[in-house]
Amino acid sequence: MGTPRFDPTHSLEFNLDRGSVKLSGAIERVLLPADAVAALVRGADTETRRDFARRLGTEAGRRVAERLDASAGPEAVVEHLGGEVALMGMGSLGFERWGRVLVMTVQGSPLRGEGDDLLAGLIEGALQRGFGRTASVVPLQRDDSLVRLLVVSSDAAERARGWLGSGVSWGDVLSRLNGSGSAS
Amino acid sequence: MTNGDRVQMLEALLARVIRNRGAAPHHAPTPAAPRVTAAPVTATPPMPFVTPVAAAPQAPPVETAPPPPEAPPLSPASWHPEPGSAVQPRPGTLPPESVPSEELGEDDLLEVTTIPPDAVEIDADAAREPRLSELPVLEPDTTEVSEITAVGVRISAGTLDEALASAARLDNDSLEGEREVPLKTPPPESGPQEALPPTGLEAARTPDVDQLEADLISPPSLGPTAEQLGETIELEAPRGPELEIDVTVEEPPASLEQAPTEELEVALPRPSLQSGMYDLTAPPPAEYPAPTFAEAPVSVPADREMQTMPVDVPADTGPDRTSRPALGATDVARVTLGAPAASKTFVELLDASLLV
Numbered sequence: 001m002g003t004p005r006f007d008p009t010h011s012l013e014f015n016l017d018r019g020s021v022k023l024s025g026a027i028e029r030v031l032l033p034a035d036a037v038a039a040l041v042r043g044a045d046t047e048t049r050r051d052f053a054r055r056l057g058t059e060a061g062r063r064v065a066e067r068l069d070a071s072a073g074p075e076a077v078v079e080h081l082g083g084e085v086a087l088m089g090m091g092s093l094g095f096e097r098w099g100r101v102l103v104m105t106v107q108g109s110p111l112r113g114e115g116d117d118l119l120a121g122l123i124e125g126a127l128q129r130g131f132g133r134t135a136s137v138v139p140l141q142r143d144d145s146l147v148r149l150l151v152v153s154s155d156a157a158e159r160a161r162g163w164l165g166s167g168v169s170w171g172d173v174l175s176r177l178n179g180s181g182s183a184s
Numbered sequence: 185m186t187n188g189d190r191v192q193m194l195e196a197l198l199a200r201v202i203r204n205r206g207a208a209p210h211h212a213p214t215p216a217a218p219r220v221t222a223a224p225v226t227a228t229p230p231m232p233f234v235t236p237v238a239a240a241p242q243a244p245p246v247e248t249a250p251p252p253p254e255a256p257p258l259s260p261a262s263w264h265p266e267p268g269s270a271v272q273p274r275p276g277t278l279p280p281e282s283v284p285s286e287e288l289g290e291d292d293l294l295e296v297t298t299i300p301p302d303a304v305e306i307d308a309d310a311a312r313e314p315r316l317s318e319l320p321v322l323e324p325d326t327t328e329v330s331e332i333t334a335v336g337v338r339i340s341a342g343t344l345d346e347a348l349a350s351a352a353r354l355d356n357d358s359l360e361g362e363r364e365v366p367l368k369t370p371p372p373e374s375g376p377q378e379a380l381p382p383t384g385l386e387a388a389r390t391p392d393v394d395q396l397e398a399d400l401i402s403p404p405s406l407g408p409t410a411e412q413l414g415e416t417i418e419l420e421a422p423r424g425p426e427l428e429i430d431v432t433v434e435e436p437p438a439s440l441e442q443a444p445t446e447e448l449e450v451a452l453p454r455p456s457l458q459s460g461m462y463d464l465t466a467p468p469p470a471e472y473p474a475p476t477f478a479e480a481p482v483s484v485p486a487d488r489e490m491q492t493m494p495v496d497v498p499a500d501t502g503p504d505r506t507s508r509p510a511l512g513a514t515d516v517a518r519v520t521l522g523a524p525a526a527s528k529t530f531v532e533l534l535d536a537s538l539l540v
Contacts, residue, residue: 070529070531071529071531072529073527073528073530074528074529074533097533100537100539100540101540102537127534131530131531131534133531133534135534135537135538151534152537152540153538153539156540177540178540180540
């Protein structure tokens with residue numbers, strides 16, 4: 001069974017008479033300024049941000065799961081999930097493999113650094129909804145336009161947060177994670 | 185003059201000497217002075233360098249008359265002998281009046297001076313009056329030389345030849361004694377001076393370089409050395425290979441004509457071209473024109489004389505040849521593609537990452 005390509009044609013419908021924006025197969029959308037959303041996310045507490053982000057990811061995962069099955073390759077997942085993230089205007093999704101560790105990258109997020117936690121929660125919701133895996137996504141590294149999100153278990157996510165908080169570079173964190181995984 | 189006359193004259197001379205000796209007790213040394221029995225000649229320094237004139241002028245003879253025997257003894261304060269020197273000045277005392285003067289002839293002109301009391305002491309045997317029989321008889325062809333000098337009585341040479349020989353020895357001794365390096369720096373006009381070796385110090389020894397080299401070069405010999413064999417010296421056979429000098433005249437090499445220098449001009453690639461590319465549009469260098477094949481010489485083989493040699497070859501005797509059997513058409517090469525790597529699904533990758 002071949003993997004269908006992501007086709008965004010007519011995915012977004014603007015009804016100017018009704019004054020609504022509708023995403024195909026989804027409920028209505030609201031077009032908001034990015035800085036306003038960033039300020040809103042910044043003002044909300046952690047659980048509120050996490051829930052908000054998971055809801056966004058759950059919808060994207062559902063849409064990906066409608067088109068992909070469990071045998072889909074990483075390229076197809078990146079293509080479809082990345083397409084959904086792009087339709088939301090959250091940036092360009094990427095995929096990296098550091099040994100056995102998966103790292104999702106988002107290029108050009110309009111929320112910049114303030115939206116990293118939002119992106120992490122979005123991916124967690126998408127993986128949960130689309131592939132049925134409970135994963136913890138931790139912002140690993142960021143530069144001006146790219147953010148790396150570490151996709152690991154909850155235990156590994158706690159260790160990675162501890163290493164990053166103590167000043168360990170993200171490369172060493174990846175090395176340690178791979179080392180600990182091979183040791184176990 | 186006959187021998188008798190000579191004997192008489194000698195007797196008179198001897199008597200006079202004895203008489204003069206009578207004054208000797210006045211100059212007798214103190215009892216503590218040592219007696220010198222040896223001949224004064226051996227104890228006195230050489231005389232040729234002593235100027236007797238200063239001590240006793242020869243002229244006039246009257247003034248040089250010996251002092252009378254009764255001359256009063258000289259006080260030690262009035263005359264002091266110079267130690268270590270036999271030449272003593274005459275004391276300024278005059279002989280006593282009691283001694284009658286005596287006229288002397290030319291034959292009697294002798295240089296008589298006083299001697300210091302400690303210089304010469306004549307034994308008591310010598311003071312006794314000599315006898316005529318004890319006097320030596322002079323031969324006609326010999327001349328006895330009796331000399332009384334300022335040093336004292338000097339009768340040592342029996343003949344004139346002996347006296348001359350003795351004088352020569354004295355001259356040599358005195359010369360050796362006076363051969364000393366002058367203490368005063370000679371003027372430069374005096375020319376080069378002979379540098380005599382120092383007498384008090386031992387001269388530095390110079391090593392015998394030849395002997396040292398011989399000891400180093402010569403191999404240890406098990407046999408006796410040349411010194412052990414006495415005068416026998418055997419030369420050892422030459423060691424080492426013989427040296428042969430090959431005198432060859434090396435002719436200078438033929439003059440190498442220096443090839444004309446070639447100017448290899450290569451057009452550098454233009455900056456617009458990539459590295460390693462040539463500009464085909466650039467003309468070739470002028471030194472290498474395009475070859476003109478028309479001018480190239482044509483090699484034409486020369487005509488050779490062909491001659492046929494008849495050879496009888498049997499038709500049935502050919503070489504045994506073994507040829508490889510034919511394989512026929514078959515697939516020699518078989519190319520198989522490697523199995524593609526099993527691509528993991530996203531879920532598998534996700535599960536692996538969650539197990540970290």
